[in-house]
Amino acid sequence: MSNDNNPFNILGSDKVPQPGGKAVQEENKTGDLNDRIKNLISSSKIFLFMKGNPEMPQCGFSANVIGILNAMNANYSTFDILSDMDIRQGVKEFSNWPTYPQLYVNGQLVGGNDIIMEMYEAGELESFLK
Amino acid sequence: MVDFSTVESLIKSHIEDAVVNVTDLTGTQDHLGIMIISDAFMGKMLIQQHQMIMDILKEKLGTNEIHAVQLKTMTKEKAKAQGLL
Numbered sequence: 001m002s003n004d005n006n007p008f009n010i011l012g013s014d015k016v017p018q019p020g021g022k023a024v025q026e027e028n029k030t031g032d033l034n035d036r037i038k039n040l041i042s043s044s045k046i047f048l049f050m051k052g053n054p055e056m057p058q059c060g061f062s063a064n065v066i067g068i069l070n071a072m073n074a075n076y077s078t079f080d081i082l083s084d085m086d087i088r089q090g091v092k093e094f095s096n097w098p099t100y101p102q103l104y105v106n107g108q109l110v111g112g113n114d115i116i117m118e119m120y121e122a123g124e125l126e127s128f129l130k
Numbered sequence: 131m132v133d134f135s136t137v138e139s140l141i142k143s144h145i146e147d148a149v150v151n152v153t154d155l156t157g158t159q160d161h162l163g164i165m166i167i168s169d170a171f172m173g174k175m176l177i178q179q180h181q182m183i184m185d186i187l188k189e190k191l192g193t194n195e196i197h198a199v200q201l202k203t204m205t206k207e208k209a210k211a212q213g214l215l
Contacts, residue, residue, distance in 0.1 A: 096184075
């Protein structure tokens, strides 16, 4: 059955949403905290600091952003800020942004749940992730 | 707990042309929904727009006068398109 007449294809897409997230850990926890944060962010074009991991988010907002990224078939890496208090505090200061999740694209902070949601609903997110 | 007109004038003291609308999200006057319409946002990404406002509100958030905010920022053009101006 082609996607045109498949009644289950409500997204009108030939792509099925699929989990494209990979939780990463630091290889080296020594050194300057800002360098550690930069190394994490630059490890993937799309990088998410979140509570928990893509399979098991520990917060509704993190889960929501994961859902959006998966719906866009994005490939991304995540870091669980609950696993490291230094990173958890450090990223807030690094980005001048007080809450999690935080989504980075090409090393730039794009937003937390509210902003990602707003961009997604306005149809502005997809071009951003490409 | 914070007086909404204080929040409004605080934002306006930094962004002159701002149209500010404060909503009480929880009935406790410390979880605020704040809509800000200003051309100071022109050409800026949403995250930068929100950061501008968060910097202004930092003090009030630090003292817990405001516990949490949900922001909606937009340029006048965008607000007009949505029928908000």
